[in-house]
Amino acid sequence: MCPSFRATGEEEHSTRGRARLLHEMLAGEVITDGWRSAEVRDALDLCLSCKGCRTDCPVGVDMATYKAEFLHHHYEGRRRPAAHYAMGWLPVWLSAVSRTRAGAVVNALASVGPLAAVAKRLGGIAPxxxxxxxxxxxxxRWWSRRFRDRVRAFVREAKRGERTRVPGAGRESVVLWPDTFTEHLSPAVGRAAVRVLEAAGLAVLLPPTFRMKSPAVMDGVSKAPAGFNVFMPHRRRRVCCGLTYVSTGQLDRARTVLRRTLDLMEPVLDAGLPVVVLEPSCAAALRTDLPELLHDDPRAARLAAAVVTFAEALERHAPAWTPPRLDRPVTGQTHCHQHAVLGDAADRRLREAAGLTGELTGGCCGLAGNFGFEKGHYDISTACAEDQLLPAVRASTADTIVLADGFSCRTQLEQLGGVRGRHVAEVLAEGLGEAPGDVLGKGPGGGPGAGRGRDEERWGRGENRRCGCGRPSRRAARAARPAPGARRPAPPTLRGTPV
Structure with a gap:
């Protein structure tokens, strides 16, 4: 049943009520202002775009698609609400923060109450x-650093005659989709997924970041064909499912982004590699919205068919792998897009194999991407969360793991319940233990120290830092000095001879 109807009890906010209004709008008899109708806009305003009606409705009404189409026409040639620019263009803003390495500055400014209040007001975000x-x-960036470190280690070991084969050679390859949320807001989920997929015997690649006629280097690092980096601009392109544009009705922009994504993914499609998507809403967008928006491009259907969830990737491409036995109870909520579009059968079998017992609730968490952040939606968003999700979490025991594969679900749990939800990849990675090279680190996921290797932890302590010329930084040099009166260590030797 529609989450907003369950929260309000008003027929206007049910699937049937919205469908009736759309029918009257198209008929033009009762509602005469067509796509500019404020009445239809207000009725669709509380639609969470959860796609639950796609499977729960007897006739399969996809109100999320209707809403996106209506918003596209309603605001065509007109100024949109501020939230459409603030959250609809979220991939652009986060990419700008990443390119300028201003994440620490943005976080510091957002922690200042008055500045955060002004930003939320300008962006149409609920206070x-x-x-x-x-x-x-x-x-x-973590992947690039890790990739370079592995290449250097391979070269060093090969020179010493210790390495006999290239890492990952002979393994089945999968392409891990770096969605906007995993890329910029919860990279710990991506690191955990890499850890588990590699432990299952799969070679993990990232989508190409540069369109080229020759075979792409799918390492997530290369910016241009080999030998041409000197002559070509170092501008990376990132794949994007277009979800934030679709949910705010910016369909022309969504088509542009998706065409660029298909251009980048063409080598992956030609190679026939599976595409593992960690964020359920992004996977649903690629499976359903992509072929609908670009129905005239055969590559869209090919990419939609290549998309698999994390659990499906393990089940289909590593069937002999056995996950770590955790034997823990779980609670949480099946992502609404997973329920409506993707299916959760593979996830159920994965949890059973890992000894994760308990059923996840249905319904919607209430945040639903940009919906719960938009001004005027907070009360409905909270009511949706209080319907099933939050009561289930409160009723759980202290040792229960709270599962939430979607970033929105984890954010809702944190902000309303004070609980940290976890992606199933994080839970399995923790069960595998510390990886060689300390891929996951020892800190909690997403917090300080999470997912950092030993070199990065030493960097944080001021060790091993070097300036641009390659010399140790002043802080590292001071840390290396012996204390006053302490005995200096013996000079290093090479084959017993002082050097």
């Missing part, structure tokens, strides 16, 4: 909401 923190290191 009751907290602004999510931007990750200090994006998932792709």
């Amino acid at each position: 009751e909401r907290g602004i999510p923190r931007v990750a200090r290191e994006t998932f792709s």
Whole structure:
């Protein structure tokens, strides 16, 4: 049943009521102002775009698609609400923060009450909401650093004759989709997924970041064809499912973004590789919205068919792998897009194999991407969360793991329930233990120290820092000095001879 109807009890905010208004708008007899109708806009305003009606409704009404189409026509050629620019263009703003490495500055400014209040007012964000923190290191930047470190280690070991094969050679490859939320807001989920997929015997690649005629280097690092970096601009392109544009009705922009994504993903499609998407809402957008928006492009259907969830990737491409046995109770909520579009059968089997017992609730968390952040939606968003999700979490025991694969669900749990929800990849990665090279780190996911390797932890303590010329930084040099009166260590030796 529609979450907003369950919260309000008003027929206007039910699937049937909205469908009736749309029918009257198109008929033009009762509602005569067509796509500019304020009455229809207000009725669709409380639609969470959860797509629950797509499967729960007997006739399969997809009100989320109707809402996106209506908003596209309603605001065509007109100024949109501020929230459409603030949250609809979220991938652009977060990419700008990443390129300028201003994450720490943005987080500091967002923690200042008056400044945060002004930003929320300008962006059309509910004043009751907290602004999510931007990750200090994006998932792709962590991947690039890790990739370079592995290449250097391979070269060193090969020179010593210790390495006999290239890492990942002979393994089945999968492409991990770096969605906007995983990339900029919760990279710990991406790091955990890499850890689990590699433990399952799969070679993990990232989508190409540069369109090229020759075969792409799918390492998430290369910016241009080999040998041309000197002559070509170092501008990376990132794949995007267009979800934030679709949910705010900016369909022309969504088509532009999706065409660019198909251009980047063409080598992946030609190679026939599966695309693992960690964020359920992004996976649903790629499976349903992409082929609907670009129905004239055959690549859209190919990419939609290649999309698999995290659990589906393990089940289909690593069937012999056994997940770590955790034997813990779980609670939480099945993502609404997973329920409506993706299906959760593979997730159920994965949880059972890992000894994660308990059923997840249905319904919607109430945040639903931009919906719960928009001004005027906070009360409805809270009522939706109090319907099933929050009561289930409160009734759980202290050792219960709260599962929430969607970033919106985790944010809602944190802001309303004070509980940290976790992606199933994080839970399994923790069960595997510390990876070689300390991929996951020892800090809690998403917090300080999370997902940092030993070198990064030493960097945070001031060790191993070097300036641009390659010499140790002043702080590192001071830390290396012996204390006054302490005995200096013996000079280093090479084959017993002082050097």
